Amino acid sequence: MNAQDIPAYMAQVGAAARAASTEMARAGTRAKNTTLTELARLLRAAVGPLGEANAKDIAAAEAAGLAAPMVDRLRLTPKVIETVAEGCEQLAAMPDPVGEITGVKRRPTGISVGQMRVPLGVFGMIYESRPNVTIEAASLAIKSGNACILRGGSEAIHSNLALWQLVQQALVAAGLPKAAVQLVETTDRAAVGRLIAMPEFVDVIIPRGGKGLIERISAEAKVPVIKHLDGNCHTYIDAEVDIAQALVVTDNAKTQKYSPCNATESLLVHQASAAAFLPQIGAIFAAKGVEMRCDAASRAILADVPGARVAEASEADWAEEYLAPVISVKVVADLDEAIAHINRYGSHHTDAILTTNHPNAMRFLREVDSASVMVNASTRFADGFEYGLGAEIGISTDKFHARGPVGLEGLTSMKWVVLGQGEVRS
Amino acid sequence: MNAQDIPAYMAQVGAAARAASTEMARAGTRAKNTTLTELARLLRAAVGPLGEANAKDIAAAEAAGLAAPMVDRLRLTPKVIETVAEGCEQLAAMPDPVGEITGVKRRPTGISVGQMRVPLGVFGMIYESRPNVTIEAASLAIKSGNACILRGGSEAIHSNLALWQLVQQALVAAGLPKAAVQLVETTDRAAVGRLIAMPEFVDVIIPRGGKGLIERISAEAKVPVIKHLDGNCHTYIDAEVDIAQALVVTDNAKTQKYSPCNATESLLVHQASAAAFLPQIGAIFAAKGVEMRCDAASRAILADVPGARVAEASEADWAEEYLAPVISVKVVADLDEAIAHINRYGSHHTDAILTTNHPNAMRFLREVDSASVMVNASTRFADGFEYGLGAEIGISTDKFHARGPVGLEGLTSMKWVVLGQGEVRS
Numbered sequence: 001m002n003a004q005d006i007p008a009y010m011a012q013v014g015a016a017a018r019a020a021s022t023e024m025a026r027a028g029t030r031a032k033n034t035t036l037t038e039l040a041r042l043l044r045a046a047v048g049p050l051g052e053a054n055a056k057d058i059a060a061a062e063a064a065g066l067a068a069p070m071v072d073r074l075r076l077t078p079k080v081i082e083t084v085a086e087g088c089e090q091l092a093a094m095p096d097p098v099g100e101i102t103g104v105k106r107r108p109t110g111i112s113v114g115q116m117r118v119p120l121g122v123f124g125m126i127y128e129s130r131p132n133v134t135i136e137a138a139s140l141a142i143k144s145g146n147a148c149i150l151r152g153g154s155e156a157i158h159s160n161l162a163l164w165q166l167v168q169q170a171l172v173a174a175g176l177p178k179a180a181v182q183l184v185e186t187t188d189r190a191a192v193g194r195l196i197a198m199p200e201f202v203d204v205i206i207p208r209g210g211k212g213l214i215e216r217i218s219a220e221a222k223v224p225v226i227k228h229l230d231g232n233c234h235t236y237i238d239a240e241v242d243i244a245q246a247l248v249v250t251d252n253a254k255t256q257k258y259s260p261c262n263a264t265e266s267l268l269v270h271q272a273s274a275a276a277f278l279p280q281i282g283a284i285f286a287a288k289g290v291e292m293r294c295d296a297a298s299r300a301i302l303a304d305v306p307g308a309r310v311a312e313a314s315e316a317d318w319a320e321e322y323l324a325p326v327i328s329v330k331v332v333a334d335l336d337e338a339i340a341h342i343n344r345y346g347s348h349h350t351d352a353i354l355t356t357n358h359p360n361a362m363r364f365l366r367e368v369d370s371a372s373v374m375v376n377a378s379t380r381f382a383d384g385f386e387y388g389l390g391a392e393i394g395i396s397t398d399k400f401h402a403r404g405p406v407g408l409e410g411l412t413s414m415k416w417v418v419l420g421q422g423e424v425r426s
Numbered sequence: 427m428n429a430q431d432i433p434a435y436m437a438q439v440g441a442a443a444r445a446a447s448t449e450m451a452r453a454g455t456r457a458k459n460t461t462l463t464e465l466a467r468l469l470r471a472a473v474g475p476l477g478e479a480n481a482k483d484i485a486a487a488e489a490a491g492l493a494a495p496m497v498d499r500l501r502l503t504p505k506v507i508e509t510v511a512e513g514c515e516q517l518a519a520m521p522d523p524v525g526e527i528t529g530v531k532r533r534p535t536g537i538s539v540g541q542m543r544v545p546l547g548v549f550g551m552i553y554e555s556r557p558n559v560t561i562e563a564a565s566l567a568i569k570s571g572n573a574c575i576l577r578g579g580s581e582a583i584h585s586n587l588a589l590w591q592l593v594q595q596a597l598v599a600a601g602l603p604k605a606a607v608q609l610v611e612t613t614d615r616a617a618v619g620r621l622i623a624m625p626e627f628v629d630v631i632i633p634r635g636g637k638g639l640i641e642r643i644s645a646e647a648k649v650p651v652i653k654h655l656d657g658n659c660h661t662y663i664d665a666e667v668d669i670a671q672a673l674v675v676t677d678n679a680k681t682q683k684y685s686p687c688n689a690t691e692s693l694l695v696h697q698a699s700a701a702a703f704l705p706q707i708g709a710i711f712a713a714k715g716v717e718m719r720c721d722a723a724s725r726a727i728l729a730d731v732p733g734a735r736v737a738e739a740s741e742a743d744w745a746e747e748y749l750a751p752v753i754s755v756k757v758v759a760d761l762d763e764a765i766a767h768i769n770r771y772g773s774h775h776t777d778a779i780l781t782t783n784h785p786n787a788m789r790f791l792r793e794v795d796s797a798s799v800m801v802n803a804s805t806r807f808a809d810g811f812e813y814g815l816g817a818e819i820g821i822s823t824d825k826f827h828a829r830g831p832v833g834l835e836g837l838t839s840m841k842w843v844v845l846g847q848g849e850v851r852s
Contacts, residue, residue: 022769022795025792025793025795026792026793099792105814107812107813107814109807109812111803111807111812113812113813113814116791116792116799118792118795120825120826121795121825203825203826204826224650224826242848245847245848248848248850249846249848249849249850251850252850252851253850256850256851256852343448352844365542365843366451366452366525366542366544367451367452369448369451369544369547370841371841371842372841372842372843372844373542373841373842373843373844374843374844374845374846375844375845375846376845376846376847376848376849377537377844377845377846377848377849377850378846378849378850378851380850380851381535381537381844381846381849381851382842382844386533386535386537386539386851387533387539387842388531388533388539399546399547399629399839400546400629400630400650400826400827400839401826401827403839403840403841403842404841404842405842413825413826413827413829414829415796415797415798415799415829415830416797416798416799416808416813416829416830416831417791417798417799417800418778418798418799418800418801418803418807418808419800419801419802419803420675420800420801420802420803420804420807421671421802422668422671422674422675422802422803423675423802423803423804423807424674424675424677424678424679424682424803424804424806425678425682425804425806425807425812426682
């Protein structure tokens with residue numbers, strides 16, 4: 001496709017999505033669920049052809065000298081395919097969010113007023129590498145009654161096209177419009193510029209990728225963006241705490257996996273717990289090779305732990321999302337200081353307090369201004385599947401519309417429903 | 427204030443608002459309610475001084491040759507003051523939305539996951555003329571635990587400053603921060619440009635005014651905007667309908683008041699009801715001097731009504747928000763055509779079906795893509811007070827975040843709360 005053809009092509013994709021969204025909004029639950037189970041079946045039956053399409057992307061990535069972890073993220077192995085197929089089946093088994101009517105109340109005038117859950121309309125999804133996102137986004141769109149326009153990374157184009165064909169087959173088999181899920185077929189970057197600037201066709205943009213990509217899209221978009229920026233998550237060890245439990249939870253929050261956005265990046269310890277807690281967690285981190293960037297008080301304790309990699313924290317460390325075996329550590333005077341520190345340096349993603357003190361737990365829940373606030377649990381739980389959403393289209397670090405893991409409900413809005421018997425306003 | 431001082435001034439206002447928002451988020455229900463009842467008391471006690479401040483604005487407006495309806499909107503009469511004072515008391519009597527925890531469910535891992543309602547943070551309110559909006563916005567901010575920055579019209583500056591002083595007195599009396607409600611003290615337009623471009627201090631902008639103002643603010647804002655654009659509302663008369671009831675409701679929807687955004691601007695009539703319904707509604711409209719802009723079918727019927735002002739509708743009429751004694755009228759073949767017409771030409775604000783047919787009522791509710799959808803009720807009911815929200819900060823014609831009348835809940839968001847007993851992710 002020539003660059004000058006892209007505006008017309010994207011307008012055509014947008015118009016088709018808008019038209020399909022009307023049909024999807026009134027699609028029956030059975031048709032949507034049939035699409036999802038059929039898609040699961042088609043995915044399992046296509047492990048061979050999908051692998052062939054994926055091999056082209058892998059070969060091109062290796063030829064281009066892409067780093068090994070990046071190449072790994074591209075792989076559409078039979079295991080990855082089985083996981084997304086199961087995800088489709090799980091979504092099919094979930095209740096249909098569309099049409100739910102809640103909170104209907106009679107008013108003194110005689111009318112009854114409530115709210116009905118309806119799809120947002122059309123969402124645009126911009127993502128990189130992992131081709132499984134194609135199926136995750138498509139399946140969430142189908143179940144939530146939205147249409148979507150998918151723009152995957154150019155490095156995954158063959159895999160994405162092959163997956164998209166299966167989605168279209170499944171839609172047609174269930175009598176739903178093919179244009180409910182469209183994949184942008186050009187890898188030209190100008191297509192992204194158009195996708196985020198068509199408010200007449202697209203209601204919301206969901207980008208998944210690095211912070212730079214998301215900031216650029218947010219700045220340029222002419223429609224709302226569900227943003228996921230940093231994940232600088234904190235675990236705070238209170239004065240009254242079950243030390244044995246705190247060790248297990250903190251270890252899990254930091255080391256169970258280093259790369260996810262919900263991994264703990266900063267450890268705050270009440271001064272009353274520092275002497276008991278820090279040497280033990282320091283030993284665990286030392287054994288796993290986790291570097292500790294410390295304030296003076298924690299450093300004085302941790303420096304004595306055999307094998308510990310201890311450094312002085314700079315101001316920048318408190319705001320850092322390492323996504324690596326590194327953690328910042330600070331001793332705080334009290335809960336007030338912990339909350340103030342988290343609200344100042346955190347990224348409003350996920351923060352946990354480990355405590356046996358009930359008032360402190362409640363204050364932490366109320367006053368920490370983050371999308372997820374936790375008591376006595378690992379920050380790693382901040383995830384749509386763990387929260388029972390079935391799947392997530394992304395995680396929002398915004399407060400507006402959707403906050404935290406975004407599942408089916410985040411792809412809907414509530415309209416007002418008024419039921420009368422001929423009432424008039426006086 | 428010099429123009430070059432405005433960025434620093436607005437940054438100072440923004441920083442104070444952000445700091446106050448933290449205190450407001452944890453303010454107790456009693457302190458917030460005390461502020462509101464104290465504010466009501468202060469307003470009633472200040473009818474004299476408020477009138478004097480208002481007289482300055484009125485005199486300036488008249489000297490500037492402002493049109494009489496515009497001058498009327500400026501007036502802060504004892505009756506207007508009593509109405510806003512009652513509004514404060516009604517808000518005080520409502521449940522506190524902040525801290526509500528809903529939907530807590532145990533997950534297979536052992537954690538319990540739910541959502542807690544919390545304030546958005548800081549909102550900026552941009553409005554014109556009516557000084558009572560100052561109190562409405564301030565009282566909604568106080569009850570919802572937000573801080574707000576108010577930017578009223580320059581024509582109401584003396585009234586707004588006098589009202590704001592009472593708000594600050596009430597905040598101080600209840601031990602809440604004065605900066606929870608700030609009024610921009612300069613009337614320089616550059617202040618608006620800054621207010622909408624400080625994402626570090628302001629979480630959302632709520633403009634109230636003409637469509638041009640709102641479109642300009644939306645285009646330039648660096649934060650989300652709760653938008654209220656057109657109100658091109660429809661009333662549709664179905665084939666099976668209680669004609670007597672339909673006449674009363676349609677009359678009310680159009681003529682009870684011509685200027686509100688929820689007044690009906692377009693009347694659609696099923697062809698099976700046209701012969702029975704149109705001559706009677708035509709006679710009512712003729713008696714009230716309502717001009718009818720008609721398609722050929724309705725015109726053929728309405729032209730025979732004595733005294734009726736009937737004209738041919740142009741394509742533009744179907745999309746018009748008249749806010750005047752004018753209505754567009756069209757005969758449709760069936761419910762499908764009615765829904766398609768509304769979704770194409772409407773403004774997604776408020777639309778009603780008048781019918782005795784249950785499946786048609788349900789289809790209309792589901793398929794009309796508007797913030798408020800009604801059965802057998804006047805579109806004039808689309809209002810935060812009528813819906814039981816206590817008060818409204820505005821009406822959203824967007825789908826994202828808040829839709830329709832926006833009250834206390836629209837000024838909050840839901841964060842995730844996870845309650846554990848030491849669970850870790852495996």
